[in-house]
Amino acid sequence: MTRTKARELLGVQVGPGSGYNRNAARLILAEVEREHGSNAVDQLIRDFDL
DSSP, X not given: OOHHHHHHHHHHXXXXXXXXXXXXXXXXXXXXXXXXXXXXXXXXXXXXXX
C-alpha cells in the first residue's frame, strides 16, 4: 500500500469515529508500518491527530 492510498483510506476511516472505524484505521496503520516502517506511521498519526 502506498502512503497516498493509506492517507486516503485513513481519511475515510477516522472521520466518523466509531469503534469499527478505529479498528480499520489500526489495520491500515499496521500495513503501513509493515511496508514503510514506524516513521511513516508516526507521521500519519501526527497528520490525523490520532
